[in-house]
Amino acid sequence: EVQLVESGGGLVQPGGSLRLSCTASRFTFSNYWMTWVRQAPGKGLEWVATIKDDGSQKYYVDSVEGRFTVSRDNTKNSLFLQMDSLRAEDTAVYHCVGSTSWAGIFDYWGQGTLVTVSS
Amino acid sequence: DIVMTQSPDSLAVSLGERATINCKSSQSVLYSSNNKNFLAWYQHKPGQPPKLLIYWASTRESGVPDRFSGTGSGTDFTLTISSLQAEDVAVYYCQQYYETRYTFGQGTKLEIK
Numbered sequence: 001e002v003q004l005v006e007s008g009g010g011l012v013q014p015g016g017s018l019r020l021s022c023t024a025s026r027f028t029f030s031n032y033w034m035t036w037v038r039q040a041p042g043k044g045l046e047w048v049a050t051i052k053d054d055g056s057q058k059y060y061v062d063s064v065e066g067r068f069t070v071s072r073d074n075t076k077n078s079l080f081l082q083m084d085s086l087r088a089e090d091t092a093v094y095h096c097v098g099s100t101s102w103a104g105i106f107d108y109w110g111q112g113t114l115v116t117v118s119s
Numbered sequence: 120d121i122v123m124t125q126s127p128d129s130l131a132v133s134l135g136e137r138a139t140i141n142c143k144s145s146q147s148v149l150y151s152s153n154n155k156n157f158l159a160w161y162q163h164k165p166g167q168p169p170k171l172l173i174y175w176a177s178t179r180e181s182g183v184p185d186r187f188s189g190t191g192s193g194t195d196f197t198l199t200i201s202s203l204q205a206e207d208v209a210v211y212y213c214q215q216y217y218e219t220r221y222t223f224g225q226g227t228k229l230e231i232k
Contacts, residue, residue, distance in 0.1 A: 037169075044210075044212065044224075044225050044226040045161070045169060045223045045226070047214075047220070047223065059219045059220060095169075102216070103216070103219070104157065104159075104219065105216060106171060107174075109169055109170070110168060111167075112168060
């Protein structure tokens with residue numbers, strides 16, 4: 001069974017940085033587009049960033065453009081999200097998501113890691 | 120960006136009855152070259168990650184019970200649960216993947232009446 005396990009969440013002050021990681025197993029990671037989706041407390045799902053299977057294309061929601069950077073290491077089956085200049089509104093559970101059938105169809109999800117931005 | 124709007128925001132249905140959730144996109148998500156609607160539905164239960172139910176607007180994901188069905192085309196879509204079971208209590212989201220700047224609906228909370 002495919003497993004996506006996120007790590008790196010925690011409490012950070014406004015303006016600070018955090019790097020999320022996601023490790024995939026039982027999954028041909030290098031073949032698939034990967035995405036970060038977040039859910040703020042009491043809110044709905046929000047797409048954050050997507051990276052193409054070979055890392056050559058990256059896409060971001062407007063609210064994180066210029067502050068967040070998505071990357072991947074296909075040799076280590078790992079996905080990353082570097083989050084800089086964090087704001088209170090970035091507080092959320094961040095899910096690592098895989099698209100195996102078509103880019104944009106989110107068929108595998110990690111449990112998520114909580115990021116709290118607060119002073 | 121394509122805006123996805125779901126209705127209603129919440130819904131209470133009796134066990135065994137039909138539940139219907141609507142989703143409207145601000146522009147068509149039907150790709151003319153392959154005649155496919157780039158629309159998916161997800162189920163999200165507390166404490167669990169979201170689960171893919173339906174993609175291409177009407178294709179059920181493997182393992183999803185056949186009481187779940189998706190219909191619609193262009194800008195208007197519907198998720199129907201034909202006979203509500205207790206385990207179907209969740210928040211349901213539609214999502215477009217027509218544009219790579221993917222967007223979700225705001226969610227519909229489904230409860231038992």
